[in-house]
Ligand SMILES: Cc1cc2nc3c(=O)[nH]c(=O)nc-3n(C[C@H](O)[C@H](O)[C@H](O)COP(=O)(O)OP(=O)(O)OC[C@H]3O[C@@H](n4cnc5c(N)ncnc54)[C@H](O)[C@@H]3O)c2cc1C
């Protein structure tokens with residue numbers, strides 16, 4: 001289909017949908033769950049994919065914001081987005097009530113390859129739990145025993161964790177951690193995971209596959225562990241995104257292999273919006289990423 005040029009950038013017309021806010025709930029400090037009615041997008045959405053969301057009409061803020069599918073309710077034509085208020089766009093989003101409208105472009109990205117067997121380790125840093133929700137539901141409904149799906153879930157402090165009543169709905173073992181020790185294991189979520197799999201941890205727990213989402217610094221440690229232990233890992237990576245459809249090249253991360261766009265460079269780039277956001281551990285040149293210091297995609301617009 002030919003690209004069109006609606007207000008705000010080049011998008012594929014068939015992927016753009018007006019969505020109605022069904023509900024909005026605050027679940028933890030700065031963390032909200034938004035249910036949106038968007039029959040077209042929910043019908044084709046897969047776990048691990050995302051939408052670019054315009055929080056309101058007009059040019060302020062100008063850019064759409066990327067959000068993963070937290071849950072996909074295709075039968076009802078709805079999706080859930082789980083998000084953390086970090087700036088202006090998400091603050092505006094958090095103030096929308098039922099009946100409000102937002103504009104979505106999606107589903108975008110490659111999505112997870114949903115595993116058929118376990119045991120699985122899911123590692124979530126903070127709001128990184130968002131894309132793992134649908135993955136858990138699909139893995140368990142696809143036949144992976146719930147007790148074989150271990151969620152390692154960490155945040156900076158207890159008030160930033162989703163309540164146990166919400167996480168408990170997945171019906172899988174959850175290993176909590178907080179950086180300040182206010183709930184669960186004290187320390188980073190990756191430390192909790194490595195202690196559990198290490199010599200003093202749970203006997204015989206060796207994941208067949210790892211799925212993770214969180215800050216790049218956390219993902220680096222997950223990737224390092226997965227490569228060292230020869231365990232397959234699917235990492236949901238984030239990068240600052242201006243377009244979400246491969247047009248601005250702002251979401252590039254250094255690739256471990258040649259650029260698939262054929263630049264001829266022995267080590268090129270991957271573009272998180274098009275090539276990802278899900279990547280195997282070995283596909284990124286981790287030593288070239290200055291973790292948590294990614295520049296904005298553009299200094300002119302936000
Ligand atoms: C593929 C993908 C999926 C995502 N899914 C979710 C999700 O399900 N839930 C969720 O809460 N967030 C998600 N994010 C991050 C989310 O897009 C940003 O938090 C959001 O765009 C911030 O918008 P803002 O206007 O509130 O903040 P801004 O005012 O634009 O920025 C505020 C702060 O947030 C940082 N920030 C902005 N964009 C990002 C980003 N993409 N990654 C990390 N930090 C960012 C800025 O550097 C700044 O420090 C996802 C990002 C990507 C790339």
Ligand code: FES
Nearest residue numbers: 244246248249273
């Ligand atoms: S966000 Fe524009 S190319 Fe990826």
